[in-house]
Amino acid sequence: NKKGFIFDLDGVIVDTAKYHFLAWQKLAKSIGIDFSHEQNEQLKGVSRVKSLEKILTWGNKTISEDKFNALMASKNDDYLSFIAKMNHNEILPDVPKVLNYLKEQDQPISLGSASKNARQILEKVDLLKQFDAIVDGNDVSKAKPDPEVFLVAAKALNIKPEECIVFEDSVAGVQAANTANMISIGIGEQNVLHEADYVFSDFTEIDTAFIDKLIKR
Ligand code: G6P
Ligand code: MG
Numbered sequence: 001n002k003k004g005f006i007f008d009l010d011g012v013i014v015d016t017a018k019y020h021f022l023a024w025q026k027l028a029k030s031i032g033i034d035f036s037h038e039q040n041e042q043l044k045g046v047s048r049v050k051s052l053e054k055i056l057t058w059g060n061k062t063i064s065e066d067k068f069n070a071l072m073a074s075k076n077d078d079y080l081s082f083i084a085k086m087n088h089n090e091i092l093p094d095v096p097k098v099l100n101y102l103k104e105q106d107q108p109i110s111l112g113s114a115s116k117n118a119r120q121i122l123e124k125v126d127l128l129k130q131f132d133a134i135v136d137g138n139d140v141s142k143a144k145p146d147p148e149v150f151l152v153a154a155k156a157l158n159i160k161p162e163e164c165i166v167f168e169d170s171v172a173g174v175q176a177a178n179t180a181n182m183i184s185i186g187i188g189e190q191n192v193l194h195e196a197d198y199v200f201s202d203f204t205e206i207d208t209a210f211i212d213k214l215i216k217r
């Protein structure tokens with residue numbers, strides 16, 4: 001009995017929101033916009049382009065296309081300078097335990113991330129080889145809550161969408177999984193991720209009995 005296990009990256013496998021925050025805050029400051037932690041929360045799961053659009057809207061600013069592209073590029077340079085210093089210690093608690101258990105049970109595993117930096121991050125934290133497929137922001141054109149990224153991941157694993165299980169920390173990602181007809185598992189707060197089929201605060205709360213139940217479902 002094989003299911004497709006699909007993991008979001010940012011906020012599920014690693015906590016990169018703090019690096020996105022620093023890079024977005026620097027960008028916002030450079031154009032005279034304040035940027036708060038609360039706003040950063042709202043950018044979870046949101047693509048790079050959409051994130052900058054939101055920041056500009058919040059700051060009531062319009063800029064030229066050239067400036068927009070230049071800001072996107074320098075934001076990513078800053079972000080990558082943080083990523084460069086990452087190592088396996090930044091993997092969130094018990095993620096390797098769950099990945100290893102799924103491997104032992106011979107279950108297909110894919111990444112399903114909006115990030116265009118996903119491969120680099122997985123490589124830095126030494127998790128690249130745990131994935132049978134990697135689907136990220138370079139492979140899709142429609143951002144979450146559109147289900148495209150998860151449907152492409154299901155296809156890459158050769159598993160039907162209804163037989164897939166998605167781990168997600170963002171509201172948009174949970175919605176994408178639900179629209180794709182997959183089981184959605186929220187990683188974070190119940191009151192934020194209430195649309196998910198199950199919510200856990202982190203992987204330390206997920207035991208092998210629960211995973212067995214998902215596999216047998
Ligand atoms: C994830 C993060 C977002 C980020 C997006 C694009 O969804 O939660 O905060 O904007 O990926 O990431 P990228 O690495 O391509 O800028
Ligand atoms: Mg995420």
